[in-house]
Amino acid sequence: MTVDRARAVIVEFLQRANKEFGELTDDLSLYGGGLELDSLEAAELSAVLEDEFGSDPFSTGDTLPETVGEVLAFYNAA
Amino acid sequence: MIELLEAAVAARPDDVVVTSPYGTTTYAELHRDVQAIATALVERDLRRIAILDPDPAHVLAVLAACSRVGVEGCVYPLAPTDDAIDEMVARFEHEVVVTGRGISSPVVGYAELAATTPGDLPALPESRPIMAMTTGTSGFPRGVRHEWDRLLRTTHKIKPAPEQRWLLAYGLNQFGGLQILIHVLAAQAMLVAAESFQPRDALDAMRASGVTHASGTPTFWRFLLAEIKSDGGAVPDLRQVSLGGEAVPGALLDRITERFPNANISQIYGATEFGQNVTVRDGRPGLPISMLEPGGDVEFKVQDGELWVRSKASMLGYHGEEEVPDGAWRATGDLVEVVGDRIEFRGRKTDVVNVGGVKVHPIPIExxxxxxxxxxxxxxxxxxxxxxxxxxxxxxxxxxxxxxxxVASEVRAVCADLPPAARPRSIKFLDTMTTTGNKMLRGAGR
Structure with missing residues (x-):
């Protein structure tokens, strides 16, 4: 399933970016109070997702995703 | 240019001047065609013409004939569509195109011109113009007007070297290509042209024709090294490697030195507009800071991080625009930084990437x-x-x-100490890479 691969891409990215995270729950924020991604890290996440799947929720949607669940939902719907 | 050809034909008429997929041409054969074409240009009362011909011997003959009788010749790029060529003819107001292609503009075939019976030619005219074209990476190419006398002013320093075989790795519509033509004639050497300007074809021609001297863009050399490595065939025994047209990264210089141990390595810095090149032979990237001293044929200054130049061989101006005054400074579009005793190139102004408001130069990252x-x-x-x-x-x-x-993880590791904006955020692996005019496109992205 695409959504599982998306989850794997996110995990790999977070490990590479030295982000501490426990479980990747749907309501985990990408930014403050959650994964604490800065703008360049969020930009990188969108780029690696696009590299992998050809599209990504940051570039395509009307609003930027704010949680892990919103990112995964994009691939669930696809 | 005609004077260089006449000196060469007197000294070694039967030497080959051009070898290409279209055949070989000796200096005597070339000279004969030049006499005929020059006569034809006078008979037809032409002033400004274009040349569009894949055979470099034809281009050379037409340019030399133009320079004999003061006709402004201009070499067109080979690739464009018929419509694009018609647009160039209209824009540059060319009277005729020497070509075998069926375009709507007035044309004349090379064979027809060369079949003219050579007649008496008038004395060398005082003004002998030539027009080169910019590559036009940002919009329509501009016509850069030069005088032959200015372009040839340093050729007396070139000694005859008939053993040299020069690869043509630039289109003759490019200033780099014109410089090679001038050099080959001045050295009374041989020009070797391949099927195309692609490094793969260039490598075949280098091997088949025993090329000893070659000049190309850094992108060309990078691809050529990759071709040699991947096919595992013979390494051409080059005596001279010249790089120009783009910033030259230090790592590439090291790889070329290693690959061609018998070669002298020169970096050429020049542009269509300033007519004369500066050559750096010390094997280090960038230009020595002594270049900033006033008084040379080509003078440099750094202003707001950009290199400015003025040259005694400068163009007269762009076609259809006002003449450029002698000694005028012009911006090169090359961003530089003075580091110690060196002017280091950071890339083209148009290549700078704006990452969240931070300017990032791609060349040092490459x-x-x-x-x-x-x-x-x-x-x-x-x-x-x-x-x-x-x-x-x-x-x-x-x-x-x-x-x-x-490899991706090693790439991240070597970039880890860069400012965050300069770290690669996407690393993609491709089977091959494409280029434009053997130059790498960077700034605009996809």
């Missing part, structure tokens, strides 16, 4: 990544991104037998 084991070719560029405008992205062609994941 230079770092190119040193990673397993990286055959690399391009760094700005990739559009909704959050920060652009991110810095790299594309890599691997050498055989390397693992993508391992």
């Amino acid at each position: 230079d770092r990544v190119s040193k990673v084991d397993g990286v055959s070719l690399v391009r760094a560029y700005g990739r559009p991104n909704p959050m920060v405008g652009h991110v810095l992205a790299v594309e890599i062609v691997l050498e055989p037998g390397y693992d993508e994941k391992a």
